[in-house]
């Protein structure tokens with residue numbers, strides 16, 4: 320994630336892409352609803368949400384394959400809803416890559432330029448350039464069915480980039496790759512995006528992927544925009560229980576807002592007041608597992624919030640262990656403990672009585 | 688034990704592989720050799736109506752005498768009488784033109800079926816195959832009914848005042864082409880549909896995304912990807928049409944003689960089995976040309992485009 324983008328968390332005054340009140344209905348099904356979003360020039364932007372929430376539909380509307388049922392889509396300030404896909408300065412990398420099986424690798428990559436009636440020499444030069452860009456310089460003459468999944472993905476990327484689009488759309492570009500290759504490809508994509516400066520809009524249901532690659536993320540829930548912000552903002556300051564729960568692990572404690580604290584059945588915990596929150600509102604305290612401390616005794620520091628419980632379950636994950644601790648009200652709280660010592664597993668066992676503690680600023684109060 | 692089982696399995700697997708070869712040997716190669724042999728014989732008033740006949744009882748000498756009596760005279764005859772080349776040429780002409788019309792009619796039909804809603808496609812395919820449920824002969828007789836002087840077609844044309852005297856459709860090349868196109872349409876449509884149906888819709892979207900308008904995408908994506916279906920459909924039509932007998936005999940006029948009719952005449956009217964056999968063998972040789980062409984095309988598509 321680029322440093323500059325972390326600070327700049329809006330699309331700027333003149334966004335490159337603007338969805339304004341966009342809706343899309345397929346008969347009875349509403350795929351996208353009241354969707355308003357700006358995407359800035361040069362951003363690596365991610366649309367994140369569970370399967371079926373309308374991400375692909377949104378991308379297809381931007382590419383021109385679907386027409387919005389309502390609202391408008393602006394590119395560079397101009398409404399493009401009426402522009403057919405072949406005239407939009409936008410290129411898409413399809414989820415299944417959609418490479419032409421009857422053309423070679425070079426033939427596939429050159430396809431877009433041929434449509435512009437570019438000269439032979441120019442095509443050859445730019446195809447070679449693209450092949451070098453995706454690090455497949457010697458693959459031009461290969462047939463598509465002679466390529467591995469990872470190579471196909473790169474060819475699809477090269478084919479979509481050769482026309483130097485204003486926006487590159489990527490629909491679950493890494494879904495078909497295995498985990499290791501996916502991680503490598505994520506970093507390659509980021510590197511590529513930084514080098515080209517092209518605006519990338521990626522669709523994914525994988526939160527780790529979105530967090531890794533994107534400057535900003537739009538989290539979607541059933542066709543609506545739930546939150547749009549930088550990855551760290553979304554993780555640390557989610558705007559709703561739904562987003563907090565969808566992104567990463569979280570424990571939510573329901574309670575009533577008081578002055579600088581929240582009253583729950585488990586006690587009173589100090590926390591920062593949420594913006595716009597009033598006393599006696601029902602609120603939820605969101606606690607991330609890695610922000611909690613686990614110890615055998617109650618911590619001496621009176622500033623910390625603390626709560627006792629018994630260890631219910633331990634999940635060993637290699638780099639860390641996830642403890643599920645049963646609290647007085649029988650609910651479970653998740654705590655992550657990094658396995659920094661070589662012996663791995665920390666020294667708590669099932670049914671041990673433990674104390675969980677966290678500083679007030681580690682919790683995040685949600686009002687909805 | 689395991690070894691034994693594996694050996695057994697591979698033996699039975701080999702047997703399965705043998706079945707097509709056995710089938711071809713029994714029902715294609717053996718009859719072909721018999722026909723080939725007859726084509727090298729001479730006609731005779733005898734039972735069977737040709738000589739030589741292989742006498743197993745005469746042993747080695749009989750075998751030698753048999754082979755000595757074989758000759759290629761009948762093939763030379765095919766070249767000397769203009770009747771034969773003319774009917775071959777007519778057959779190729781009818782087959783080529785019919786196949787071209789079939790492609791022109793069948794491609795849009797197959798394309799339309801492949802692009803219609805998924806639910807409807809099996810029904811439409813069924814409708815294409817439906818004529819097969821009645822006998823081929825009956826359908827050709829039905830065409831006689833439609834095309835004759837006071838038939839349905841003239842009836843309609845007269846009533847619509849498109850013509851004012853009945854047209855002689857029957858006993859003409861037009862009638863042959865109508866019959867051919869009607870009868871062989873399913874053989875063209877089905878392979879084309881199979882090729883078009885399995886084509887990924889997202890390829891057309893990818894083409895559009897890369898700046899290719901829909902019309903051009905047909906020529907750049909759809910058509911090249913359907914070429915195997917085009918080749919299969921053309922082959923499935925061209926070959927049987929070239930040897931067709933019933934349609935030209937029932938719908939065509941006496942001025943048009945296709946090779947199938949010539950063959951029939953030699954066999955049944957002239958009782959000249961050797962010449963009839965030579966005609967058949969020569970036809971087979973002729974039809975090998977498009978077959979080899981198709982084979983080469985498939986080879987090329989396996990090796991990959993540009």
Ligand SMILES: Nc1ncnc2c1ncn2[C@@H]1O[C@H](COP(=O)(O)OP(=O)(O)O)[C@@H](O)[C@H]1O
Pocket residue numbers: 345348349350368369370371372373374375376377
């Ligand atoms: N062409 C279509 N016809 C009918 N329903 C569709 C169509 N495309 C998408 N949908 C529906 O719209 C919703 C959103 O789909 P999609 O955008 O593909 O979700 P995502 O990409 O987030 O998984 C789903 O409920 C899906 O079934």
Ligand SMILES: [Mg+2]
Pocket residue numbers: 374375491
């Ligand atoms: Mg999708």
